Amino acid sequence: MRLPFLSTAALALALPLQPAASLAADLSAWRLFVADRAEPKVTVVDALAGTILDTFTLREPASLVRSESGRTVFAVQGDAGVVTAIASGISFEDHGDHGDIDVEAPKLTGTELSGRKPSHLVEHDGAFAAFFDGEGVARIISEKAVLGGSSDVSEVSTAAPQHGVAVAYGAHVLLSEPNAEKPDALPVGIRTVDAKGVQVGDVAACPDLHGEASSGNLLVFACATGLLVVTHGDGAPQIRHLPYADGLPEGKATTLLGGRGLQYFLGNYGPDKVVLIDPTADKDAFRLVDLPMRRVHFAVDSVRPRFAYVFTEDGQLHQLDVVAGRIANSLKLTEPYSMDGHWNDPRPRIAVAGDHVVVTDPLQGKLHLVDAASFARAGEIAVPGKPYNIVSVGCSGRIHETE
Amino acid sequence: MSRMLKLAAAVSAMTLFPAMLATASAENLKVVASFSIIADFAKNVGGDRVDITTLVGPNGDAHVYEPKPADAAAVAAADVVLVNGLQLEGFLQRLVEASGTKAPIVELSKGGEVLKIADEPHPHEEDDDDDHAAGEAGHAEGGQHAHEEGHHHHGEYDPHAWQSVRNAEVYVKNIADAFCAADAAGCDGYRANADAYGRKLGALDAEIRAAIAGIPADKRSIITSHDAFGYFEHDYGLAFLAPEGVSTESEASAADVAALIRQIRDDKASAIFVENITNPRLIEQIAGETGLKVGGELYSDALSDAGGPAATYIDMMRHNVATIKGAILGS
């Protein structure tokens, strides 16, 4: 089914008798991919209709990563040693003045990336690099290959098994450098290799490397000392170290997200804070935001660049204004989910789907919908089991009109 | 140590501009300029009644700029937002949305002589525009017809209108209008400043024409990195070729580069230049393959920093003309 649509203004002109809002809804498609905490399955939900479209069986409960294009969702199953690719069924082509959405049934593409203990999966410019901690190996594959069902990867090895990360960065690969003295510890830097696997330049130091994100043309890694900031240099990636500001309290980010529409990074910082980072800023590169309770999860809004969301253990969802650098709204959604216990215990996770912020409530077996504009409850969707990790893909017909 | 150095630098800046600091106040008009050339125009019109925040600074590339939360905060707090328009600022819409600003967004190229993009044919474009423009019932199926894959809609117009000094005069007039609308009490001053600066621009235009007149007609073809000089070509009679199109967003194709190299080898170019906003590598490569010597650096879409040769718009145009002339006549 192909649904070409025009921008809202163009629609209003072309179909003057119908309200544009209802048309926009007709022309939107949003899907939620929800991994269960207890069962090896991913449930696909039509976010607009509130119905379950399909359920895919995996080897074990997974963490999920969606591609930039939204065409692919990866289910990473660390102990089972496999990354399974799912075609979301939604593809979108931006033609500037209008866009085309293609909607098909979601399906397993047939691509499986196998190896010992896959962990981080990172996309850069349409190439995915899955890092296999148990081998210290990155397996790289393009989105085109994945959608075609191929499992043919190129491999790049590091010196030792590690809880690592790799980024396929144009003609180069950025690889975490294992800690040679303490094999169980986090990596200590980033090594750049060329297409032949030959090291380019020095290893950029990044003690306790954990966390990576892209926003616009910037790629960053989180270190105990600050961030590594990667840009396209002259012939090879250029890496600089941005130290944490002197005024920051003790702490570090270990999970980073990249802003969409605005260029910034959002990270955890201690148990009850988040940090907003603009690596290009001369002053206030790091802005700390205090939370009322310990943090459970956070997400950026890909539709409304001004906002990000944080869930805290008291069951509240907070709307974070990334421009003002403060919590703008809070909404009680679930029973408390204490951060005591294992990090991977079932707790709420956040995704943004069109006009809604969606929060999983694993112990109640449902998703909460919050209207992103009014920040009020907007319904629930029952999902059997313990709905836990969640990603959304889709398009709301919000084409940015360039006049 | 580094803090003390910074403090010292700040103090010396203060002593250099005591008048500006003395008059800057909360009463001043808060102006956001999308890039450095517009900021210079705004400074000339606004004088000490305006505080200007520049989004894309010296040597920055507005085509590919990524707006930051601080930019959204500046736009949110602005009384007037000055932009080029013609799709130069691809980031504008999302920045304005994120800011939630109520300030007028003023497109300074409006009312200027605007050039269509010449050498990029878009066969569907006319049809599409007709569909969008026509509101009549006959187009009720407009939302349903199929669109071909790979059809990309770029800007229809060349955004680099400031490379014509006559257009720069229009920008300045538009700024004065915008400032008057936002600050009626300062209007007489803005108009007087705009007139005075406009006379300087008039003289600059004449100066450029005179300088170009000294270049032989068969030596007026030059190479730059991207198609930023269409207006300069149109107004002053030089021919510019570039491996990249009117936006730096898409990289030059190998075929475009090969075609350009063939043209140069057929003796179609007298000089080649790097630009301040783009990586010089491609131009250096083309120069190396064709035996042309890089004739210097042109300032296309941004000023230099304060200590550079193009710290103001007038200095930028003079520097470009002198650099072009020097390279052609020196060769």
Ligand SMILES: [Zn+2]
């Ligand atoms: Zn340009």
